[in-house]
Amino acid sequence: MNRVRKAGIAVAMVGSSLAGGAIGAAVFSGGAAGAATGSPTTAPSSSSSSGGPSANGAPGGTFHPNESAAHEATESPQREAQENAGQVPSVP
Secondary structure, eight states: OOHHHHHHHHHHHHHHHHHHHHHHHHHHSOOTTSSOOSOOOOOOOOOOOOSSBOTTSOBOSOOOOOOOHHHHHTOOHHHHHHHHTTOOOOOO
């Protein structure tokens, strides 16, 4: 390969790298058309107390421990104490 051809390939590679970087920066920078739209949003009201899942998918209501005999037989004393205190168990 002669020197002119090598230089041309090198210039093309550098140019494409710079162009790709510029395009990537423009796409991922957020710019003026980012997430800030200017229109206010309202949070859903929490007036419904059905005890079912809330709008964001999290379960609502209070903690109800599993008191079946099969579950109690495999449960640690620490977990049982947390359940009896009305806490969501954090120990196995």
